[in-house]
Amino acid sequence: MEELTPSSEATLVKCAACKCDAAVDDAFCTHCGYPFSGSKDEQNKFLSNRRLKKANLDEANKKVRQASNALFIVGVLTAAFGFMFYVMTVNPESAKSILIANLVLAVIYAALGVWCRVKPLAATISALSVFALITIINAIVSPISIISGMLLKVILIGVFITGIKSALKAEKLKKELNV
Amino acid sequence: MSDELAPQVSIATQSGPRCANCGAAMGDKDRFCRKCGASLGALEDPDTTDKKWNAVRQLILFFIIEAVICAFSLLQSLHGFAWSVFLDSSLAVTTIVFVTLNWSSCKPLLVWNNFSLSRLALYCFLAVVASCLINWQATWVNEHFFSKRESIYAFYLPYKHAIALTIFFTAAMPAIFEELAFRVFLIGKLLMVTEKNQAAIISGFMFAIMHMSFISLFWLLPFGILLGYIRIKQNTMWYGTCIHFCFNLTACVIDIMYFR
Numbered sequence: 001m002e003e004l005t006p007s008s009e010a011t012l013v014k015c016a017a018c019k020c021d022a023a024v025d026d027a028f029c030t031h032c033g034y035p036f037s038g039s040k041d042e043q044n045k046f047l048s049n050r051r052l053k054k055a056n057l058d059e060a061n062k063k064v065r066q067a068s069n070a071l072f073i074v075g076v077l078t079a080a081f082g083f084m085f086y087v088m089t090v091n092p093e094s095a096k097s098i099l100i101a102n103l104v105l106a107v108i109y110a111a112l113g114v115w116c117r118v119k120p121l122a123a124t125i126s127a128l129s130v131f132a133l134i135t136i137i138n139a140i141v142s143p144i145s146i147i148s149g150m151l152l153k154v155i156l157i158g159v160f161i162t163g164i165k166s167a168l169k170a171e172k173l174k175k176e177l178n179v
Numbered sequence: 180m181s182d183e184l185a186p187q188v189s190i191a192t193q194s195g196p197r198c199a200n201c202g203a204a205m206g207d208k209d210r211f212c213r214k215c216g217a218s219l220g221a222l223e224d225p226d227t228t229d230k231k232w233n234a235v236r237q238l239i240l241f242f243i244i245e246a247v248i249c250a251f252s253l254l255q256s257l258h259g260f261a262w263s264v265f266l267d268s269s270l271a272v273t274t275i276v277f278v279t280l281n282w283s284s285c286k287p288l289l290v291w292n293n294f295s296l297s298r299l300a301l302y303c304f305l306a307v308v309a310s311c312l313i314n315w316q317a318t319w320v321n322e323h324f325f326s327k328r329e330s331i332y333a334f335y336l337p338y339k340h341a342i343a344l345t346i347f348f349t350a351a352m353p354a355i356f357e358e359l360a361f362r363v364f365l366i367g368k369l370l371m372v373t374e375k376n377q378a379a380i381i382s383g384f385m386f387a388i389m390h391m392s393f394i395s396l397f398w399l400l401p402f403g404i405l406l407g408y409i410r411i412k413q414n415t416m417w418y419g420t421c422i423h424f425c426f427n428l429t430a431c432v433i434d435i436m437y438f439r
Binding site: 023139176 | 205206208209210211212214215216218221222223228231235238242243246247250251253254372373377380381385388389391396
């Protein structure tokens with residue numbers, strides 16, 4: 001019993017890269033692949049590589065955050081547009097249904113913004129779909145509307161596409177870094 | 180006794196996962212080999228990342244094409260039987276093209292795996308019940324908030340075999356082609372990119388918004404997600420197709436009965 005306890009403590013070391021426990025006779029860390037038995041050069045290279053991946057992950061997460069915020073902004077804009085239209089339009093029948101439509105849409109955007117914080121890939125794909133659908137419907141039903149807010153639409157589509165790519169990247173990096 | 184024990188001990192030490200690179204024994208949860216450092220599936224190879232992005236591009240392209248065709252159906256100038264048939268056919272052709280281009284991943288779904296008559300009967304029964312409830316609700320909402328009665332059957336009435344046309348275009352065609360589009364093709368691509376639950380949710384979401392009806396979203400979304408789950412779980416498109424067909428058929432039958 002006394003022999004067992006000190007030896008079980010001595011068999012564990014902390015990995016310098018990922019801070020996980022590893023057996024003392026392991027050549028590589030089983031969690032992150034850090035070369036315990038490698039040269040100082042190899043170990044430094046591994047650590048700086050890992051730092052680079054972490055920086056990339058931070059950047060990817062930042063872009064995903066941007067997509068999430070863009071969704072909230074679009075939601076607010078949609079709701080605002082709905083109210084504006086309701087107040088300014090002559091026909092009360094269509095005004096009410098357009099207001100409700102815009103409010104439902106605003107809620108969808110907001111919900112996607114929240115979902116983006118939890119499941120970024122799913123949310124960004126869905127966000128791009130619904131935004132593309134609304135833009136396409138507006139473009140076909142009243143082609144003049146393509147021009148209105150075109151810059152904003154192009155920027156938003158860019159943000160969502162970047163969001164999708166960054167979400168894919170973030171997933172891959174999270175898996176590699178084992179965070 | 181010792182002869183019986185010895186083989187078991189050696190089998191125990193020989194069993195268990197081994198590193199593909201150097202053959203060293205490894206634990207279940209190891210991500211890197213402790214002896215040679217080889218990645219045991221932790222690193223995503225660049226091929227997979229490319230494949231994932233390609234899958235996303237394809238499914239977005241498909242969605243956009245379908246969205247454009249559906250948006251055209253909103254135009255007042257494109258009303259009438261001929262346009263309706265043309266637009267429906269365009270959707271069907273688009274779906275067939277995309278499925279054909281991805282035939283190897285779509286083909287397995289066309290087989291009726293996990294066939295069970297009792298399960299099919301249960302699904303279809305539930306579809307009919309759900310359709311009655313939703314149809315009743317929609318009629319109520321239409322009459323109370325919009326004071327109008329819409330009838331799909333009335334649209335086909337001027338033509339020969341109006342009942343058959345209604346059932347073909349409102350029940351049969353959507354059942355087959357929407358299932359092919361959203362459950363076979365779309366979920367196929369989504370499963371390359373994300374996990375099962377998210378794939379069902381995303382495809383259900385895209386299915387729901389494609390119908391372009393804000394009021395119906397509250398039941399279209401769960402319906403789409405449910406069909407997605409069933410396709411993923413049962414690994415076939417046919418349960419979904421039958422459910423969808425029964426659902427739409429019930430709506431048709433109610434519509435026709437009410438109209439007459």
